[in-house]
Amino acid sequence: MIRKILKNRETNSKLKHFIEKYKIPREYLSINRKSISRGILIGLFWGFIPMPMQMLAVLAVTPFIRFNVPIAISMVWLSNPITMPFMYYMEYKTGIFLLGTEGLNNIELTLDWFSQNWDTIIVPLYVGTVPYSTLVSLIIYYIINILWINSVKKERIKKSKKLELIKP
Numbered sequence: 001m002i003r004k005i006l007k008n009r010e011t012n013s014k015l016k017h018f019i020e021k022y023k024i025p026r027e028y029l030s031i032n033r034k035s036i037s038r039g040i041l042i043g044l045f046w047g048f049i050p051m052p053m054q055m056l057a058v059l060a061v062t063p064f065i066r067f068n069v070p071i072a073i074s075m076v077w078l079s080n081p082i083t084m085p086f087m088y089y090m091e092y093k094t095g096i097f098l099l100g101t102e103g104l105n106n107i108e109l110t111l112d113w114f115s116q117n118w119d120t121i122i123v124p125l126y127v128g129t130v131p132y133s134t135l136v137s138l139i140i141y142y143i144i145n146i147l148w149i150n151s152v153k154k155e156r157i158k159k160s161k162k163l164e165l166i167k168p
Contacts, residue, residue, distance in 0.1 A: 027066040033148040038067035041141040043075025048133035050088055050125060054079070085109065087132075088125060095128025 019029070027035065042061055046054045054076045062069060079087055089107075096103040101124065104117060114121070 025066075028062060028069045030068060033145060033152075035066065035068040036071055037141050037144040037148070038065060039069065039071030040075050040144055041137050042067055043072035044078070044137035044140055045133050046072075047076040047079045048087065048091070048136065049129055050084075050091070091128035091132055092121065092125045093128065094131060095124030095126065098127050098131075099124055 018024075019026070042058055042065065046057045049057075051057070055073050058069070058072045058076055093103065103124065104120060107113070
């Protein structure tokens with residue numbers, strides 16, 4: 001279903017002109033299973049990592065891996081100012097669990113508190129980030145691939161049934 005929607009969209013002439021003018025490789029905007037699923041994988045991977053300029057990290061990977069860049073950048077936006085406190089708290093708690101250490105009890109959401117406790121927060125936060133950035137992005141990658149393949153199979157079955165009805 002999603003494949004049909006994305007494939008049927010007519011490309012804007014201004015966009016085509018922009019792509020040709022700046023010689024942007026088509027793979028960065030292609031709409032196929034591998035490109036979309038890789039874009040989701042890369043975007044979610046960088047989205048879970050607590051760092052500034054996550055979108056630039058996505059762009060830094062583009063010469064090495066071919067993927068749909070707009071999809072990857074939109075996946076990075078899942079970590080936004082509304083979701084960040086929940087994501088980072090969950091990663092921090094996971095890091096504490098994995099390290100087997102004691103965490104801070106009186107957590108406050110103020111810049112002053114963070115600047116005072118940054119040294120004790122940083123290691124558990126990044127240790128807790130590893131399972132989420134790798135496992136969640138890989139799981140979603142495989143789910144997208146499976147759903148895409150199943151969607152194509154269903155479309156082929158529907159087409160073959162229509163052709164059988166048309167033939168005398």
